[in-house]
Structures are given as structure tokens and as C-alpha cells.
Amino acid sequence: MSNETFLIPIRQNNDLSDIAFAELRQDLDLHPLNQRIYTKLAYLPGNSRKFSLNSQKTELGLLTGKKVLFLGSSVTFGFGALGESFVDFLWKKDGVEAIKDAENGTTLVEQDVNYPGDSYVARFKENLKYEAPDMLVIQLSTNDAKRNEKLGKISDNDCFDTKTITGALEYIISNAQKNWKCPILIYTNPYFESNLYSQMVELSHKLVEKYNIEILDFYNNSNFKNQDKLYMADEIHPTRAGYKEKWLPEFENKLRAIIK
Numbered sequence: 001m002s003n004e005t006f007l008i009p010i011r012q013n014n015d016l017s018d019i020a021f022a023e024l025r026q027d028l029d030l031h032p033l034n035q036r037i038y039t040k041l042a043y044l045p046g047n048s049r050k051f052s053l054n055s056q057k058t059e060l061g062l063l064t065g066k067k068v069l070f071l072g073s074s075v076t077f078g079f080g081a082l083g084e085s086f087v088d089f090l091w092k093k094d095g096v097e098a099i100k101d102a103e104n105g106t107t108l109v110e111q112d113v114n115y116p117g118d119s120y121v122a123r124f125k126e127n128l129k130y131e132a133p134d135m136l137v138i139q140l141s142t143n144d145a146k147r148n149e150k151l152g153k154i155s156d157n158d159c160f161d162t163k164t165i166t167g168a169l170e171y172i173i174s175n176a177q178k179n180w181k182c183p184i185l186i187y188t189n190p191y192f193e194s195n196l197y198s199q200m201v202e203l204s205h206k207l208v209e210k211y212n213i214e215i216l217d218f219y220n221n222s223n224f225k226n227q228d229k230l231y232m233a234d235e236i237h238p239t240r241a242g243y244k245e246k247w248l249p250e251f252e253n254k255l256r257a258i259i260k
Contacts, residue, residue: 003028006035010042010082015052020083027083027104030114041082046230046239053084056092056244062256064095069127070102071120071172072139075189077102080237086247094252101127107144108169110162121162124172132180135258138172140188140204142236145197154206166203173211183258187216187251190224192235216254218247 003025011021028034041047049055070076070087077100078085090096103118110121117123120141144165152164158174161167169186176184186204189197201219208215218224224246231242238247 001035003032003035007038010038013049014042014047014082015049015054016082017053017084017088019088020053020078023077023083027077031104038082041080041233041239044233044239046233046241047082048241051240051244053088053092053240056089058095059093060095062259063090063252065097066135066255066259067097067099067131067133068135068137068255069099069133070137070139071124071127072102072137073106073120073141073143074102074104075142075237076100076139077104078240078243079104080233081240081243084240084243085238086243086251089244089248090251090255093248096255099127099133102139105143106141107147107149108141108165108172109144109149110168113143119168121168121171124175128175128179132182135183135185135255136172136176136180137185137187138169140186140197140200142189142192142194142197145194145200148196151196151199151203154203154210165200166207169204169207173207173213177211184211184213185216185254185258186213188219189236190218190221190227214254214258216250218250 007021007024010016076085087098087100091098101123106113106118108120110119150164152161152166154166155170160171162171173184188201204215231246233239
């Protein structure tokens with residue numbers, strides 16, 4: 001069965017948006033076996049029609065027209081939510097000019113996971129060729145923790161080891177500040193069992209102080225721990241209900257505060 005044919009029932013039953021349909025089709029071209037996963041995800045209550053991007057009303061305001069680059073992996077992509085993440089809801093509800101540069105399974109550290117140049121660092125370098133965004137939002141990738149990548153240390157100069165988590169983050173932050181001079185926000189995942197990810201969150205707070213940037217810390221937010229199954233497809237990935245009802249208000253408040 002072709003990927004497009006496979007997605008038609010999901011599009012109809014779950015009221016899948018055109019943009020999510022295109023994103024899932026592209027993802028399935030890279031990961032054909034994800035058909036089985038998306039079939040299961042489509043039946044989750046948190047991914048029902050009532051939580052679809054199409055059902056979201058637009059309320060233009062302070063964030064309207066702001067160009068924001070979202071650099072991330074599956075949580076930014078919306079893997080557990082049929083391709084409709086908080087990024088898409090910010091676009092639909094608030095009129096954010098959102099650039100969702102998200103690839104499932106990829107890492108901050110400079111390495112190839114699915115295809116050449118799919119790491120955060122490599123994709124960031126490509127984005128540097130274009131006009132500066134009004135803001136850069138970086139997902140603290142869970143994949144680096146799952147793959148047990150090297151944490152590294154905060155640099156005392158401008159030489160960054162992008163084969164480490166710390167070096168990759170510093171490279172992106174430093175060069176974004178130098179070339180774009182825009183506000184930068186790091187966001188973390190809600191709590192899950194991982195000693196390395198806990199260290200990564202702690203590291204992010206140190207980088208926030210060093211570079212005078214912002215952080216949205218879901219990891220240490222008690223409201224995002226032990227969530228109802230309606231909101232999470234698994235321990236890592238939110239459903240559409242999770243993005244729409246829990247993540248969206250948090251991002252709206254944070255982005256508005258930064259813009260002001």
C-alpha cells in the first residue's frame with residue numbers, strides 16, 4: 001500500500017490537516033515501518049477529531065506574523081500526534097510564521113541518523129543561509145539521551161565540539177546570536193527516567209545563564225509529570241490533546257513574554 005493511500009483513512013477519520021498529511025507522507029518515505037505505529041496512534045483518544053488542528057480557531061494577537069524557527073526532532077515534529085505539534089497550533093491559533101525544521105530520531109550532536117546532514121547542527125547550518133528569524137526555539141532532544149551520546153563540557157572559548165551534546169548546543173546558540181541576533185529559547189521534555197537527560201536539563205540552565213537566553217522547562221514542571229493518558233502517546237511524545245490543551249498555552253505565554 002502506498003503511503004498516500006495508507007494515510008487517506010487517517011485523514012478522514014482524524015480530520016488530519018493538509019500540512020500534517022504532507023509531513024506524515026514524507027516521514028513514511030523515510031520510515032515505511034511507521035505505518036504500523038501511525039495506525040495505533042490514530043486510535044488514541046488524544047488524537048481524535050475534537051483535538052485536530054483543523055478544529056482550532058484563529059485568535060490573532062502579539063505573536064501574529066512573528067517568524068519563529070523551531071529546530072528539533074520528533075517532539076517538535078509531533079510524532080505521537082499524527083504530525084500536529086505545538087508548532088502547528090501556534091501557526092493556526094496565533095498566526096505565528098512557523099518554520100518547523102524537525103526530523104524524527106535525529107540528534108543535537110553532529111552525526112547522521114536517517115540521512116546525511118539530518119542532525120540539529122547540520123540543519124542549523126543550512127538555516128543560516130536564510131533571513132534571520134524573530135526567534136529560535138531549540139528542542140532539547142531526547143534522542144541524544146536515548147543513544148547515550150557524550151555530554152561534553154561548557155567551553156571557555158569559541159571552539160565547540162559538535163560531536164558532544166554541550167558542544168552542539170553551544171555551537172547553535174553562539175552562531176545564532178552572532179548571525180541573527182534574535183532571542184533564543186530552549187525547551188525540554190517532561191520528566192522521564194533518564195540520568196543523562198536530567199544532566200542535559202541541568203546543562204541547559206547553565207547555558208541559559210552563560211548566553212542570556214530563555215528556557216521552557218517542562219522536565220521540572222510538576223504539572224507535566226504523571227500526565228493523563230489522554231495527553232501522552234508514550235513517555236516521550238504528546239498527543240494532539242496534549243499539545244493543544246497543555247503545551248500550547250505554555251508556549252504562548254513564554255513566546256509573548258520574550259517578544260515583549
